[in-house]
Amino acid sequence: MKTIYLDNNATTKTDEEVVKAMLPYLSENYGNPSSIYKLGRENRKAIEDAREKVANAFNCDSNEIYFTAGGSESDNTIIRGIAYSYKSKGNHIITSKIEHPAVLETCKQLEKEGFEISYVGVDEDGIINLNELKNLIRPTTTLITIMFANNEIGTIQPVKEIGEIAKQNKILFHTDAVQAVGSIKIDVKALNIDALSLSGHKFYGPKGIGALYVKQGVKFDKFINGGHQERNKRAGTENVAGIVGLGKAIELAYEDLEKHNEEIKELRDYYVEQVSKKIPYIKINGSMEKRLPGNSNISFRFIEGESLLLNLDLKGICASSGSACTSGSLDPSHVLLAIGLPHEIAHGSLRISIGKYNTKEEIDYVIDSLVEIVGRLREMSPLWEKFIEEEKK
Amino acid sequence: MEYSQKVIEHYTNPQNVGKIEDASGIGEVGNPVCGDIMKMFIKVENNIIVDVKFKTFGCGAAIATSSISTEMIKGKTLEEALKLKNTDVVNSLGGLPPVKLHCSVLAEEAIHEAIADYYRKEGKLTEEEIKQKCSLKK
Ligand SMILES: Cc1ncc(COP(=O)(O)O)c(C=O)c1O
Numbered sequence: 415m416k417t418i419y420l421d422n423n424a425t426t427k428t429d430e431e432v433v434k435a436m437l438p439y440l441s442e443n444y445g446n447p448s449s450i451y452k453l454g455r456e457n458r459k460a461i462e463d464a465r466e467k468v469a470n471a472f473n474c475d476s477n478e479i480y481f482t483a484g485g486s487e488s489d490n491t492i493i494r495g496i497a498y499s500y501k502s503k504g505n506h507i508i509t510s511k512i513e514h515p516a517v518l519e520t521c522k523q524l525e526k527e528g529f530e531i532s533y534v535g536v537d538e539d540g541i542i543n544l545n546e547l548k549n550l551i552r553p554t555t556t557l558i559t560i561m562f563a564n565n566e567i568g569t570i571q572p573v574k575e576i577g578e579i580a581k582q583n584k585i586l587f588h589t590d591a592v593q594a595v596g597s598i599k600i601d602v603k604a605l606n607i608d609a610l611s612l613s614g615h616k617f618y619g620p621k622g623i624g625a626l627y628v629k630q631g632v633k634f635d636k637f638i639n640g641g642h643q644e645r646n647k648r649a650g651t652e653n654v655a656g657i658v659g660l661g662k663a664i665e666l667a668y669e670d671l672e673k674h675n676e677e678i679k680e681l682r683d684y685y686v687e688q689v690s691k692k693i694p695y696i697k698i699n700g701s702m703e704k705r706l707p708g709n710s711n712i713s714f715r716f717i718e719g720e721s722l723l724l725n726l727d728l729k730g731i732c733a734s735s736g737s738a739c740t741s742g743s744l745d746p747s748h749v750l751l752a753i754g755l756p757h758e759i760a761h762g763s764l765r766i767s768i769g770k771y772n773t774k775e776e777i778d779y780v781i782d783s784l785v786e787i788v789g790r791l792r793e794m795s796p797l798w799e800k801f802i803e804e805e806k807k
Numbered sequence: 808m809e810y811s812q813k814v815i816e817h818y819t820n821p822q823n824v825g826k827i828e829d830a831s832g833i834g835e836v837g838n839p840v841c842g843d844i845m846k847m848f849i850k851v852e853n854n855i856i857v858d859v860k861f862k863t864f865g866c867g868a869a870i871a872t873s874s875i876s877t878e879m880i881k882g883k884t885l886e887e888a889l890k891l892k893n894t895d896v897v898n899s900l901g902g903l904p905p906v907k908l909h910c911s912v913l914a915e916e917a918i919h920e921a922i923a924d925y926y927r928k929e930g931k932l933t934e935e936e937i938k939q940k941c942s943l944k945k
């Protein structure tokens with residue numbers, strides 16, 4: 415059976431060109447980049463070339479880019495790094511209710527250590543409330559960390575406005591742009607971003623490699639102790655192949671950005687439109703305007719998301735859900751709850767995230783499959799039965 | 808998290824899905840852990856469960872446990888059906904992932920509620936006796 419991969423917000427298929435660029439660094443180019451002989455020096459150069467490519471994507475200087483082991487590490491590093499470094503100024507941090515766990519859990523850890531954290535809410539479209547943000551600012555606020563785009567409902571946050579608010583109040587602004595990089599052109603200067611996290615595997619690059627942009631002059635504590643790699647911020651012999659792959663991936667992503675975005679958005683809009691037409695009693699979660707091109711998140715009422723995913727899997731379709739039953743913790747998605755969904759509607763949510771390798775044939779197949787599966791699961795659902803009986807009255 | 812082959816078989820092709828229009832007893836229970844709902848319909852003749860159907864709003868494990876437990880109580884006496892434990896259900900499914908064990912409790916409870924409902928309709932036992940016999944929580 416063919417695999418139909420529609421979980422591109424979870425991760426993406428590594429581009430073959432990226433793989434090709436990486437391969438030499440997994441075999442003959444094995445030198446330690448810190449070594450002074452040619453085998454080492456060449457790998458140092460490969461790393462610096464990749465750094466240049468990342469810097470080009472964000473209109474920043476290459477010495478403002480640090481490589482990490484992924485989005486989570488970037489988030490952990492910078493949030494804690496800034497919190498500790500600016501502790502003499504204050505102990506208050508503002509974040510949002512819809513952040514990725516990499517940010518939320520880091521903030522919780524800081525809370526345990528005595529920092530104070532405020533969580534800005536979002537409206538029903540999944541966009542953070544700017545007035546609330548302004549009101550949360552205190553003289554002791556050192557950092558605002560709010561994501562660029564959400565990983566579950568794809569909503570794009572008013573980053574420019576947040577950057578301005580932060581600047582006016584002399585607060586540092588970090589954004590987790592893991593979902594945005596590769597889909598949105600980001601100019602860190604124009605947007606007043608002081609720090610930004612990204613991860614290679616979300617834009618057809620390798621897994622386990624990411625980067626952190628930190629504006630010149632912003633202080634942050636060293637995160638991994640040891641050697642002097644990454645300008646003495648992150649010790650450890652570099653993941654050269656990963657860094658080269660990340661550089662290639664970011665270059666490719668921004669080369670054809672508009673073309674890919676247009677194609678992806680067209681497929682996404684087609685999917686949402688067809689599902690809305692063919693399946694009754696659904697709810698589209700998150701703004702359809704301020705949204706990543708490939709993301710869709712739809713709740714199918716009266717059914718549960720895990721059983722939906724299992725049935726899609728039987729047809730070779732890969733997707734994800736914010737249902738309590740899939741979460742491991744048995745709580746529904748915090749993002750869906752933050753936009754005000756009741757538990758049982760969050761339960762039936764399905765995230766289909768489209769990428770550059772998807773085709774219209776695949777989307778048609780998914781729509782047909784959904785019509786059948788949703789119908790069958792509703793027939794099986796006591797909530798559906800109750801609803802239909804009440805409708806009849 | 809990995810489901811056993813048997814669980815996959817049951818959620819792929821669940822047995823006894825639906826409702827019984829003239830059911831002798833109906834049990835509906837909700838899962839306090841994740842918010843799922845299971846509804847069990849039984850048809851009883853001469854103290855024997857001659858037919859059973861279910862509806863479930865829940866995960867793969869909830870569907871599979873509903874399905875297999877209906878198979879396990881069909882043709883059984885009420886007393887035998889009441890003896891069915893969620894651990895028996897889990898064992899016959901070849902195990903469940905630990906986070907999914909609570910889903911199997913739902914099936915056991917739904918059966919007990921359906922039988923209690925039957926006894927109530929029959930009107931021979933007092934509420935206290937029914938609670939005892941069906942080991943109802945409330
Ligand atoms: C918004 C966001 N932040 C952080 C991460 C974590 O990135 P990584 O998996 O590279 O650690 C992800 C990906 O799951 C994400 O979507």
Ligand code: FES
Nearest residue numbers: 739841865866910
């Ligand atoms: S029914 Fe929710 S986890 Fe099984």
